Amino acid sequence: MADPATLLPLLLLAPALVVVAGLAAAAGAVTTGGRPGTPAVETLRLLTKQRRRTPADDPLLARIGLTVLPVAAVLALAVVPLGLPGTGAPVDLDVGLVWFNAMEVLAWFAVWTAGWGPNAATALVGGYRVLPLGLAYELPHMLAITTPAIAAGSLDPATVADAQHGLWYAVWMPVAFLLYLVSTAAMAFWGPFAAPLGRDLAGGAAAEHAGLDRLLLRAGRWMLLVAAAAMAVPLFLGGGAPPPITGPDPFGGPPWLWVGIKLLVVLALLLGLRRLMPVLRMERFATLAWTVLIPLAVAQALVVTVVVLL
């Protein structure tokens, strides 16, 4: 643990995630017709802005939630193999996938308390919406994570990435990959699944938060999205290895570079998803999850399990 070579990635993890999340937010601003500098200006604006309280609120609980959100995103990213020299992931954990999922789940608890804290109707209803969203999308998400893990026979993301020599899981189990992308957007309550922060609720869980509080919620959401998108690389896109189509290593290149490129592809797919779909109402996203996504996820998991067992 005391070896500086292993500590360095840990120390750099949070700043790196913030930077990448900022870039993703800038790309998101461009795709919705804004300027790329908008997220940076917004960050500065929120930093110079006063924080704010509401009568009879529970600021402690709200701020714990607001702080847990970005922290959970960093902790989720910590087990993702980023192709760093030496070790694969900043923290090598043999049950990394379960850890990753646990951190994502903690994030929705954080949003719920953030919505609860201000003691105001719009924020409260925004907090409520996290509950059906999380419960409906955790199952497809968990199954989409488990399916590659079953194929690779390991809960260690690095092992899953290494098991894809020759054939990416995105090709071999495309439904799981698609489900992972959709449920990732839902886990980060982002894009079509932004109902907890919906405009119909004047910002929902964020409605009463100003200044740094608001920044934590908004930035934490992008950080969570990027962390979840990063996990798609080892799970479905072969981790730090170059594309298998190119044959045995004509490009070579450092693994972290390939992870970066693949992460960009995943983020581009997610940004495309937002362009495709409006924000879904609670009834709609619940219907989608229960009648379409979960049966698909179970079917995909069964197919993969049967093939692996045979």
Next chain:
Amino acid sequence: MTLLVLVAALGLVAVVAGIGVFVADSMARATFLLLASFVAVAVVLLAFGLTYLGVVVVLMMTIEMMIMVVFMVMLMMNPAGLEPMTMVHNRRGSRVIALGVFAVLAAGALLVPWPTSAPAPTTARGTDLMGPQMLTMAVLGLTLLAAIVGTVALSVSRGPARGGGR
């Protein structure tokens, strides 16, 4: 030694948060404190090298707290109020019983000669965390699915009875 201090501190956190569950004056705080208690225990398990167990406790318990919140919103007399919430009965009896339980269990913990061998969690970890857990995860997901479907069915079967007061 570090481990002892860490474990003692986390154990204390878990117990204090656990007591806080029944002292807190709002349901949101009670739920939060219960989760905090679980997370403290999970960190102890992680420190013991029981990685899988610790991580699964965090995962499952957070989901469980969310389910609890759903029902809390539906059922509680005062789920949202920050006003003092006391809904207790036979306080004295339960206190005596609880103290008795604690006395017996703590005596057991302190007096029984627990078998200890050289702890080697790192070797045990990783050896058989490959195969069986896969299946466990799959079964886990399916069980959860069945439970939630059942729960939803039970909850909504009586139609839109939401507007009623008591």
Next chain:
Amino acid sequence: MTEVTLRVVLVAAAALVATGVHGALSQQSIVMIMMGLELVVNGLVLATGGIWWAEGRPGNASVLVVVLVTVMAVEMATGFAVALALYRARRVDLADDAAELAR
């Protein structure tokens, strides 16, 4: 040292169980009773983990606890669903009232 740590863990587990028992017995709301039971399970998980650690054989058996934890989560969800059905039918959500209905 191992033994001291184990005893500390077991005492903490005992305190968790006792707190849970107190909560489950003293609270009226079904939700709060559930919370008490959860705390009892929390203590059991802690104790089991401690003993395994001290014996140095976590391994495969830990899967058993995972299954236990899941079953408990499921049980809680269904327990709540039953409570809700009861509420819909009888308009009670307090344990005392439910007991009175049974009489």
Next chain:
Amino acid sequence: MVVSLARPLLRLTARRPHVLTIAPAPTSDDLLAVRLAAEIELARRGWPTADSPADADLVRVAGEVGPRMARVVRAVWATVPAPRGLVSVDSVGELPEALDAAVAWLARDGADASVASDGPSLTPDVRTASSSHVAPAMADLADADRDGLALDALHVALGPVLPHWPAGLVVHATLAGDLVTDARAEVLDVPGPREPTGPRRRTPRGPDHLRLDALVRVLGLAGADRAAARARTLRDGVPVPGELPAFGRRLARSRTLAWTLRGIPLSATDHVPVPEPTVEARVRALAAGLGGSLAPPVRPAPHRAAAALVGLELGAARLALAAMDPDTGLGAGPVDAHRPAAAHHEHHG
């Protein structure tokens, strides 16, 4: 806040303030013109709309407000975090100047909360209000009574300061969780209802303008941001012939939009507010009518529109209200706000 460091930051961020617009009910054409001009001016400058008071840098009152509305303005202003500015615009002509002045002021002094709340007014257009004499918020947007939320009521006054909300409208709603179980409409300072009698009131807006105005709100609430921006451009500009029907056809054909809006009925127990039975059908009718020669869409009176919200989830109710696009110029109310039985509960202001 270190002033030397904060100043350049303020100058940077004041170039893109989030604006919260408070508009009174359009009882006259002038009031309507001010609100529309205010929206156009915002789009021209590329300034974002604030979702809530917490998100706002600049509170802009578009049009002369009555006493009830003035109380709302004061209550909202009291909850806006510093640095902040308040602009009140009574006519279309003074709009750009007033916004420029407000921004200059934000960039110079805004960082200090005390300056914002107590400082002298710069121009007649840039006013500051002290938060010390704020009336209790009759109609604050987030006025929650949390006491009895267990399957029973949460009494909330929705509006008049919500994104894409009909100007001047307050819906006194009772929520069970997020389900609207009762809703009564009130238009602040405009008692009513004055049913539309005889021929429709004369209005400078054509039928397409009315349709696009409703579509901007529905699309904005549904999160279809690009379509909403397009509808806004078409509404505010002078569309090329053929542009409107093309846009309308595209909207009416959009499967994702239809799927998102599906399943929201537009009906009350004792009357039908609009001819279309659902939000989906209403939006399709609004879109299909674009650029055609059909009669303008039916706009219900506020109290009828509010009655149709009962039984809907809050998000669905917002979409339904935006789709019905009630004519708040007709007035409604006044309504007695819900008083909690227990006197100990203080509403915030």
